[in-house]
Ligand SMILES: Nc1ncnc2c1ncn2[C@@H]1O[C@H](COP(=O)(O)OP(=O)(O)O)[C@@H](O)[C@H]1O
């Protein structure tokens with residue numbers, strides 16, 4: 001099972017700033033977890049650690065029982081897919097080629113460099129596009145699509161990787177409300193149908209409440225709330241969104257409006 005174990009993880013950047021101050025938690029295989037918190041809480045740093053894009057300063061991370069360290073980074077990266085706020089597509093390439101890059105984690109260096117994809121990879125990519133409802137856009141240039149469609153390509157690319165875990169960092173922050181719903185619904189459906197563990201960073205309380213099984217609230221590099229959406233009380237939201245030295249905080253007002 002692809003349970004994620006995070007034990008006493010800290011992250012101090014070269015400039016001395018400690019973005020994570022000791023995070024310990026387990027994320028169950030097949031769960032849909034939202035990490036909620038204001039800007040600067042450490043959400044992106046935590047996801048980047050889970051994907052091996054950053055190395056912890058202290059503590060350890062295990063995915064499916066295997067420690068995330070230099071020795072097995074490549075192997076673990078192939079089982080963990082990432083979805084980004086800005087989609088991170090190659091604009092001038094076709095939609096299906098973008099999805100095919102999801103297969104690169106499984107291919108040799110030489111194959112990757114020369115973009116030598118196999119027929120099998122093309123089948124997987126087309127299946128992934130069908131899952132996100134974009135079969136008819138396969139040969140469009142990526143930058144011709146709307147934001148919501150581009151994010152669906154981002155999700156298809158993640159699916160093509162055949163991952164055990166999908167990490168999504170603010171996947172709807174650049175989208176309108178209708179597309180945001182669609183994308184969250186799609187991620188949820190992927191968890192429900194494929195049993196893929198999904199971890200989504202969000203700052204929107206309403207979406208977190210509606211889609212998550214579990215909400216991990218972060219503030220200033222610490223976990224300050226952990227529970228199901230039903231337990232996310234106004235008091236819990238204050239704890240998540242409080243900012244030092246701030247009497248009045250728009251972020252908090254917004255959060256409480258959804259409580
Ligand atoms: N490479 C870095 N060097 C120094 N500080 C960083 C670096 N990356 C992020 N930070 C700081 O760490 C804190 C947490 O950042 P981040 O994880 O991006 O938060 P969030 O995603 O919750 O907005 C912020 O104060 C940010 O400025």
Ligand SMILES: [Mg+2]
Pocket residue numbers: 043044045169170
């Ligand atoms: Mg972030």
